[in-house]
Amino acid sequence: MKKKILLIPLGALALLCCFPILFLCTGMLMDKGELKECLGPVLQGTEGYVSWRLVPRFPTLQNVVELLLDSPEFFVMFWNSVRMTAGILAGQLLVGVPAAWGLARYRFRGRKLLYTLYIILMMMPFQVRMLSDYLVLDRLHILDSHLGIILPAAFSTFPVFIMYRFFGGIPEAVIESARLDGANALQIFGYIGVPLGAGGIVSAMVLGFLEYWNLIEQPLTFLKDKTLWPLSLYLPNIGLERAGTAFASSAAALLPAVFVFLLGQDYLEQGIAAAAVKE
């Protein structure tokens, strides 16, 4: 009985966490008249306050249809987001997976120092890296391009750290027996390391997706050409007077993230917890 009482505050907290999804879906399904009526106090500055309903009065897909048919810029921005996120994650896979394997399974001189360096670098917020990123992108002439966003992020050391934790957990005996069977270093990496550390790789990708789908600071700083902007910078620029479009596109930006979240939730949890458990 005592335990049941705990459910009330915990459940309330959970509702508060999930409420925005419901809110966005409701707003997306409302027709123009209802939105105008609900948001009037913010839109026209009329007296009173924004009101809201849990379920729209006349649910309609009008907003979604308009977004899909009449907002070509939405598709450009959506595609920009997809391109940048996919590019970054592919880069992280390509260089990050072998790096994590090398750090986790081999002993070589300077390994400990490099590992510490990787941890320090993954902790640096954007404001520390802002000027140095600018200097290198300027030198390479890739400012104002998607490549300029993708490359620095592809070499992020954070996914290396996550995958390192998982690779480190593979029992030495498995690797030893493969070596006795005559497998070379690349075969051990490809046939044993990658499959057994797959959980870590997926964890890093899920965490990475949620991070890069949200990219704000980098494109804001390095992309002058607004047609290159990701969805995350475009959405807040839709004024409230186009509330229907704002709701529909916010919901559309939410969709891939929720999809990845639902599919990869266990990996997400493992990825977060990887930082808390000891080596």
Added chain:
Amino acid sequence: MTGFLFLLPSLAGVVVFILLPFADVVRRSFTSVLGAFVGLANYRTVFSNSAFLRAAWNTLRFTAVCIPLLLLLSLAAAVCLQRLPKAGKVLKSAYLVPMAIPVASVVLLWKLVFLRGGILNGLLAWAGKAPTDWMNTDGAFFVLVFSYLWKNLGYDVILWLAGLAGISPEIYEAARVDGAGEWRIFASITMPNLLPSLYTIAVLSFLNSFKAFREAYLVAGDYPHESIYLLQHLFNNWFRDLALDKMAAAAVVTAAVILALVLVLQRAWERE
């Protein structure tokens, strides 16, 4: 040697994209924009710059309010969740949902809740309290604190749960057999055993607090209310003015502070 070869592509990228340019930033922090050596002058300018002091103070204040709140709230939630094995799994997922909601999507909601004619003021009026202009007063600070807590609760709950799972059930069994009460068990067993996790979680929460800029920027733009003018806003303004010398010095200072924190974290990990 093979291990190093596996690492090499990543390391080469790190050197080219992070280390070398940062070395250049350190060099620039001692020179003027035109390249003349000026010693510590840039650092002196930065530390006497009122915008920097305000931004640094706000960032510090934000951290000092948010992190203890987040740590306590998430610890309480984690300890409760551990007692509810069935409902716990669902609730844990619910707490993680905000991580998946893009900032850009939630900005719309934040606006409708916190604007002058927004939902929150509506609730206040309904309860007979005076409404506030949340985004244009000190209230902006609390909006930012709320949005940070909302976003990071699940992340910290998972970290605490990982720490809690590391405490062996036998200790609890033994204490219960000896007749210890729930609070006594929490104070004498749970807390001391969670201490190493506390360091880790505090530092990770601190680093996530830098991301609060996203909400501040998307809701309030380049020039928000002064209570939420953060270091990242200042860096953006300096970048726009091409004040690269000031940026360099401030970046080095920020990096030094974070480096010190990370070393503390490392020591905590090693003690474990």
